[in-house]
Amino acid sequence: MDSLSSLRQLIQTHPLIDNHAHNILSAAAASDYTKYPLEQIVSEAQGVALINATSTLPFHRAAEQLASLYQCPSSDWDQLKASRDQLVQRDYESLIRQCLEGTHVLLLDDLLTDQDVESFDWHDRFTASRTKRIVRIEALAACVLSATVRKGSVPSQTADISGFRALWESFSQDFSLQISDAIDDPAVVGFKSVICYRTGLDVQPTEDDDTEPLLRSFARTISAATVSTPRVEDKPLNDWLVRQTLNLLKSAKTTQPNKPLQLHTGLGDNDINLLRSNPAHLQSLIAQYPEVDFVLLHSSYPYTREAGYLACVYPNVYLDLGEVFPMVSRDAQESIIRESLEIVPTTRLLWSTDGHFFPETFWLANKQFRNVLEKIFVDYVRNGDFTIKQAKRAAIDVLFYNSNRLYDLKEQVKIDSSLSVANSLFSTSEVDLLQAFIQSNPDVKYIWMQFVDYTATIRLRMFPVLEFAKIARKQRRIGVCMALLWMMQDDSVAGGSSTGQFYMIPDLSSLRRNIAMSSRSATVMTWWKTEDGEPLEECPRTTLLSLTNKLQDEFGIKAACGFEIEVVFLKPTTDPSTGEEDWGATTTNHSWSQMTRETRTMLPLLEEIVETLASVDIHLEQFHAESSPGQFEFILPPESPVTAVDTLIKARQVITCVAEQHGLRATLHPRPYPFAAGTASHAHVSISPPTKEASFLAGVLHHYQSIVAFTLSGDTSYERVKSGIWSGSEWVTWGTQNREAPIRKISPGHWEIKSLDGLANMYLAMSAFLAAGYSGVKEDRPLTVKDCGYDAATLSDAERSTLGITTKLPTSLSQSLDALASNKPLQELLGLNLVKNYTMVKRAESEKLNAMDEKTRRKWLVERY
The missing domain is CATH 3.30.590.10 (Glutamine synthetase/guanido kinase, catalytic domain)
Known part of the structure; x- marks a missing residue:
């Protein structure tokens, strides 16, 4: 039943949760390559530097793959763009749907820009579940600053610093209310800071007794906002925004679903200070807020090992594997995944595309990630580092279940039995399936574990939900007398022995509620296992799967x-x-x-x-x-x-x-x-x-x-x-x-x-x-x-x-x-x-x-x- 091909198939087909992405361009802007160069698909470079992106390994690889997506006979860039333009004009939504195939749900930071993009809920039509929001705190702060400036009460820059205190009190209160409202909003599942771009990741973890530096920082920021678009990029203020968000998340921990803080780390455009983008700078902040979960975005490349160390030693740190797909070469992608797996628990690795503007960014990222993950996991199995069971467990965690748990999404995915794996490989994911089923069907109080004998008689055992949950978690198991193998419809036995038993293991991918009967119950099919947990040769379902x-x-x-x-x-x-x-x-x-x-x-x-x-x-x-x-x-x-x-x-x-x-x-x-x-x-x-x-x-x-x-x-x-x-x-x-x-x-x-x-x-x-x-x-x-x-x-x-x-x-x-x-x-x-x-x-x-x-x-x- 365990096979490398089933592992490959699982990695290539299991639905995924994209835990960090951005809005897609509207059809009107989708081919505006002057404003949105298509080369940005594979590079963080901008302006003149972007011209050189066409000579990189990531570019050539992406071009070949895009040729297959566009059904273009050539990977020549101009021909690819022409083929793309035809697809966009003919049926843009069909292209998007193809690019998002396999994506169960998107978590969108929809405050990257408000120009030329579709709204976050517009993306719902392309995924199995409704799109969720990630709130960018610096963008929220800029909106509050704009509202303050519009009131026309900002003192001149030469004014005494005390003249800004009332404005600061108003700003800090309004910002905190906005964050609190977002925490209460069920469409919001997390927050994000781009402080890495603004002032670096060396965030001061605690408040100073002296508030004057913070007040001066605010004064400089709001004064600048009176003459240009507000941009929060003054260190004391930026540090405060992060700390205040963490404080509010900490306070809401007991009353609201878990909502982590994502931080851009590592790879970025030339607006970033590369030395201060090292996530190692965050260690003191992470230690200061053990109640809040941190997500280190973008593989923290080129600081993947540093991020991996944090995710290893701090239980509230998760490492996101996104953005480097398709931004770096195949070899670099493999190296990044291998470095991530060096010491990081596979239960704290997340997947995202960082897809933005172009739907192809989602398609390329998912395609390349699945291929690299497959190669690495198959290598680990062949070398004896993973069993196939462990590799499958890790793969679906990274693709789906880690994000599902971390962001408290309560998503349920229908998985083919051959992938959800009959051998009861995925005890944790099976529990997730059960929890999601119970939440969707709160009236179900009993679960019937069914099995079919050799006379095609359907037999079953019935359990209260709480007892069945123990079975799904492997806290208890259900034995069946071996005599079932020789049992007829009226319970007479054709031969064999009454000694010994096998064990039923539920396959929760088959869980469905009972209907058209007076019963608050559901049924689930089972696999038969030996005392040692091995597949029983005589199990009909096992035989068919094998x-x-x-x-x-x-x-x-x-x-x-x-x-x-x-x-x-x-x-x-x-x-x-x-x-x-x-x-x-x-x-x-x-x-x-x-x-x-x-x-x-x-x-x-x-x-x-x-x-x-x-x-x-x-x-x-x-x-x-x-x-x-x-x-x-x-x-x-x-x-x-x-x-x-x-x-x-x-x-x-x-x-x-x-x-x-x-x-x-x-x-x-x-x-x-x-x-x-x-x-x-x-x-x-x-x-x-x-x-x-x-x-x-x-x-x-x-x-x-x-x-x-x-x-x-x-x-x-x-x-x-x-x-x-x-x-x-x-x-x-x-x-x-x-x-x-x-x-x-x-x-x-x-x-x-x-x-x-x-x-x-x-x-x-x-x-x-x-x-x-x-x-x-x-x-x-x-x-x-x-x-x-x-x-x-x-x-x-x-x-x-x-x-x-x-x-x-x-x-x-x-x-x-x-x-x-x-x-x-x-x-x-x-x-x-x-x-x-x-x-x-x-x-x-x-x-x-x-x-x-x-x-x-x-x-x-x-x-x-």
């Missing part, structure tokens, strides 16, 4: 799945002669994709199902009537395999519960009526890129008789697989858009599996399909079965032979289990113990069901599936 990763790791093949949920809605009936209760058809005037008078009576139910699913973030692609009486189909979107099955299980539960509220039973029984078409659970499987589709499909066809042991997992399943009823017919074959073939090819690398129904444990069914495809790719198996455009059962032996169709589908569960028993290669891919236990359970289940008469067996299955 095979998904094998395809990705060894062949670069990414698999995805999507499901069609077919259900038959039944209504309760009573036999008047015996009083026996049963289930009957809800509609009889019913046909495929048609709305009859009877079918229309089902619309309230159908639409309620769709809307209820959407409320838990399951959005159907379509729904319609199917062929059998009371039968309807709901089509889910494609997702990664484990996530897709998780979603399928939740969607089925929702459909069942909504139907129950209408007094109906939603059943997955493969053929509830012998006189009508059966009920499948067709799966769409795709591989990307599709370059290996022939060998993948060849492997599937070669092992298909064994695959069917998992996809048609009950004797009743085989009653549906007949020629002429669009169920995939009776021969192992495939065909482009052929619905009478077990495998319908839809497009390159995309197939529909038709030999599949609702009795299957879908984790195992998809595992078997991917395992067979994997074996075909690994063996480079040739595809000898040709594209069949007919129902193979209607062809002659000679016609089938010409197409390479030689094998019939099993006609019973016993036959498919026999095929599996003789298929050692597939058993080894799925796990010998898993196959052994699964086979034992299914044979015992078959014996139990075959001992029942047909009516009893039908009712027994309808009640359970």
